[in-house]
Amino acid sequence: MPLDTQNVTQDRGTPLVEMRNIRLSFGGIHAVDDVSIELYPGEVHGVLGHNGAGKSCLMKVLSGAYKKDSGDILINGEKADIQNPRDARNYNIECIYQTLALADNLDAASNLFLGRELVTPMGLVNDGKMEAETRKIMKRLNPNFQRFHSPVSALSGGQRQSVAISRAVYFNAKILIMDEPTAALGVEETQMVANLIEELKSQGLGILLIDHDVHQVKALCDRASVMKNGKLVGTVKVDEVTEDDILGMIILGKNPEKGMA
Amino acid sequence: MADSTDKTDLPQHTRRNILDTMEIDTRLLGMIGAFVIICVVFDVWTGGRFLTPRNIFNLTIQTVSVAIMATGMVFVIVTRHIDLSVGALLATCSAIMAITQTAILPNMLGIELGSSLIAPITIVVGIIVGTLIGAFQGWLIGYLTIPAFIVTLGGLFVWRNVAWHMSAGQTVGPLDPTFLSLGGTSGTLGATGSWILGVLAAGFVLYLLINARRSKVAHDFPVKPMWAELIIAGCTTGAILGFVWILNSYQIPAGRLAREFAAAGKEMPEGYTEVYGVPYSVLILIVIALVMTIVAQRTRLGRYIFATGGNPEAAELSGINIRFLTVKIFAIVGFLCAISAVVASARLTYHTNDIGTLDELRVIAAAVIGGTALSGGFGTIYGAILGALIMQSLQSGMAMVGVEAPYQNIVVGIVLVLAVYVDIVYRKRTGD
Numbered sequence: 161m162p163l164d165t166q167n168v169t170q171d172r173g174t175p176l177v178e179m180r181n182i183r184l185s186f187g188g189i190h191a192v193d194d195v196s197i198e199l200y201p202g203e204v205h206g207v208l209g210h211n212g213a214g215k216s217c218l219m220k221v222l223s224g225a226y227k228k229d230s231g232d233i234l235i236n237g238e239k240a241d242i243q244n245p246r247d248a249r250n251y252n253i254e255c256i257y258q259t260l261a262l263a264d265n266l267d268a269a270s271n272l273f274l275g276r277e278l279v280t281p282m283g284l285v286n287d288g289k290m291e292a293e294t295r296k297i298m299k300r301l302n303p304n305f306q307r308f309h310s311p312v313s314a315l316s317g318g319q320r321q322s323v324a325i326s327r328a329v330y331f332n333a334k335i336l337i338m339d340e341p342t343a344a345l346g347v348e349e350t351q352m353v354a355n356l357i358e359e360l361k362s363q364g365l366g367i368l369l370i371d372h373d374v375h376q377v378k379a380l381c382d383r384a385s386v387m388k389n390g391k392l393v394g395t396v397k398v399d400e401v402t403e404d405d406i407l408g409m410i411i412l413g414k415n416p417e418k419g420m421a
Numbered sequence: 422m423a424d425s426t427d428k429t430d431l432p433q434h435t436r437r438n439i440l441d442t443m444e445i446d447t448r449l450l451g452m453i454g455a456f457v458i459i460c461v462v463f464d465v466w467t468g469g470r471f472l473t474p475r476n477i478f479n480l481t482i483q484t485v486s487v488a489i490m491a492t493g494m495v496f497v498i499v500t501r502h503i504d505l506s507v508g509a510l511l512a513t514c515s516a517i518m519a520i521t522q523t524a525i526l527p528n529m530l531g532i533e534l535g536s537s538l539i540a541p542i543t544i545v546v547g548i549i550v551g552t553l554i555g556a557f558q559g560w561l562i563g564y565l566t567i568p569a570f571i572v573t574l575g576g577l578f579v580w581r582n583v584a585w586h587m588s589a590g591q592t593v594g595p596l597d598p599t600f601l602s603l604g605g606t607s608g609t610l611g612a613t614g615s616w617i618l619g620v621l622a623a624g625f626v627l628y629l630l631i632n633a634r635r636s637k638v639a640h641d642f643p644v645k646p647m648w649a650e651l652i653i654a655g656c657t658t659g660a661i662l663g664f665v666w667i668l669n670s671y672q673i674p675a676g677r678l679a680r681e682f683a684a685a686g687k688e689m690p691e692g693y694t695e696v697y698g699v700p701y702s703v704l705i706l707i708v709i710a711l712v713m714t715i716v717a718q719r720t721r722l723g724r725y726i727f728a729t730g731g732n733p734e735a736a737e738l739s740g741i742n743i744r745f746l747t748v749k750i751f752a753i754v755g756f757l758c759a760i761s762a763v764v765a766s767a768r769l770t771y772h773t774n775d776i777g778t779l780d781e782l783r784v785i786a787a788a789v790i791g792g793t794a795l796s797g798g799f800g801t802i803y804g805a806i807l808g809a810l811i812m813q814s815l816q817s818g819m820a821m822v823g824v825e826a827p828y829q830n831i832v833v834g835i836v837l838v839l840a841v842y843v844d845i846v847y848r849k850r851t852g853d
Binding site for chain 2: 223225244245246249255257259260261262263264265266270274275276277279283284285287288289291292311
């Protein structure tokens with residue numbers, strides 16, 4: 161993607177999300193230790209690191225799944241109070257978890273609207289309306305998707321992924337967290353996700369992309385933050401560093417000489 | 422996420438066979454089949470005594486109490502919990518209601534015995550107590566995270582003996598006549614009332630079927646062929662009206678009618694007959710089944726119950742408050758235990774110490790035979806009721822052919838294990 165990095169770094173206005181000095185520990189283990197990152201509108205921000213580096217924990221603080229011990233989260237420059245997933249949703253933060261977080265026994269529509277069901281005037285869930293909406297968004301995201309009445313346990317990995325993605329996209333997310341969205345996908349489906357990220361980015365969403373694949377991060381992200389042992393190693397502009405630079409950050413915890421953001 | 426070569430709108434779903442075309446739940450069909458086989462076998466075995474209006478009437482009223490609680494047990498098991506305390510909770514509710522109507526209301530509040538206020542007040546008291554105890558157990562499970570098995574196992578000991586303590590170990594009675602009418606034989610709708618109920622129920626089913634089809638057409642979803650709709654409509658309305666017809670064929674014994682006339686100070690006319698019809702207790706079960714089905718399928722509460730059973734983590738990440746949900750589920754079970762306590766004690770006409778003993782196991786068995794998976798996420802209200810009916814027919818059938826109670830229990834135990842095995846095989850075959 162042809163991005164003007166110079167421009168992006170200099171005049172980006174208020175960040176969409178600013179996480180400042182976030183700390184999170186589980187029984188004495190510092191899962192996230194004084195980490196600060198920010199995300200701008202129209203930016204894809206990679207979050208990298210080994211397993212257990214704390215990337216998923218940091219993201220779960222933002223999505224409300226974990227409560228931070230200290231630190232601040234600012235949304236559009238204002239302090240946000242995120243105590244649970246519902247709060248995060250109210251700030252238009254959507255998260256596609258690595259596990260997809262689908263209720264396997266329910267169908268696609270029930271999963272898409274879980275926690276935000278469409279109801280009839282009598283307050284009963286409106287399955288017809290929800291299915292119609294699901295069909296609409298699926299036509300856009302995955303036109304081959306047809307199994308609207310099967311429980312999602314019966315779907316293929318790619319189909320399940322598209323249910324999880326449609327859930328994030330349907331509710332007009334402003335901030336999208338994707339935790340290894342392509343880990344379980346084939347080549348073609350990975351390309352679909354890449355195209356979708358491009359499309360959402362052009363609509364001005366901010367996307368936090370957790371990934372292991374440095375090559376993919378180079379291709380999709382504008383900036384990348386690397387974490388190691390719960391701490392932030394550094395944040396770089398991906399176009400100004402090499403893949404080896406990023407690998408060095410991940411493995412050795414060593415920042416490159418140029419390209420820091 | 423695949424290539425987008427297929428641009429057709431809503432490609433036609435291929436119908437594999439006739440059952441698929443009619444969109445019939447094959448598990449339901451299997452259960453009905455098992456029930457029919459049990460009925461036919463026992464009818465032949467007893468020389469036609471099993472499928473008489475009298476026996477079907479008795480079978481129905483014997484099933485009600487367990488069936489009511491089983492509908493609540495579905496929610497508990499669907500969310501991967503268990504409730505071992507329902508029988509004991511029933512006993513506590515029964516004891517409180519018996520004492521309320523025989524001692525507290527007449528002696529302390531000065532409401533005369535026989536007053537029409539006694540039954541309603543008693544039932545409200547019972548329901549409040551049952552719901553509160555259920556909610557309390559749910560709080561222990563949801564908020565203090567004590568496993569449901571332990572909480573309700575403790576509850577089994579506690580509430581069974583709280584009931585014993587309250588009634589001082591004695592049988593409490595006689596109970597209020599209005600209250601007794603909810604037990605079965607002493608309170609029925611009669612011929613006309615039953616037919617009205619049957620026609621209303623049949624009309625309601627037709628309305629639901631038409632509405633469902635209309636809603637599908639409105640959203641441009643595929644609908645099943647008209648003949649399939651007609652067969653389903655015919656079978657269900659036929660079953661409802663047939664059931665009413667059977668209960669309406671059971672005549673009240675002449676001796677009992679004569680006593681009633683004598684009590685009213687009148688002479689019974691020659692050749693006078695009257696039929697039982699649908700008992701009030703069955704009416705209660707029907708209403709509860711209806712409400713619980715709506716809760717399960719058409720409310721957010723129900724959706725959250727099933728989502729939590731399927732994947733608790735996903736439910737929590739979707740913003741569902743699982744702890745409070747657990748409180749609600751166990752409160753519902755407590756409420757239903759109180760209703761069952763009304764029906765059970767009214768049927769016995771007394772509160773006894775051993776009321777509801779082993780009911781927890783019957784209720785769990787009914788839910789499980791009815792297709793509720795202990796691994797969570799799957800279960801239906803109608804399945805649990807059918808499960809209760811299947812177990813009750815097995816037991817009374819065996820009793821009629823002279824099988825002694827211990828042997829009956831052996832058979833029921835085997836059937837329970839077998840039913841779950843069949844269910845596992847079924848799930849593997851169908852892949853859901």
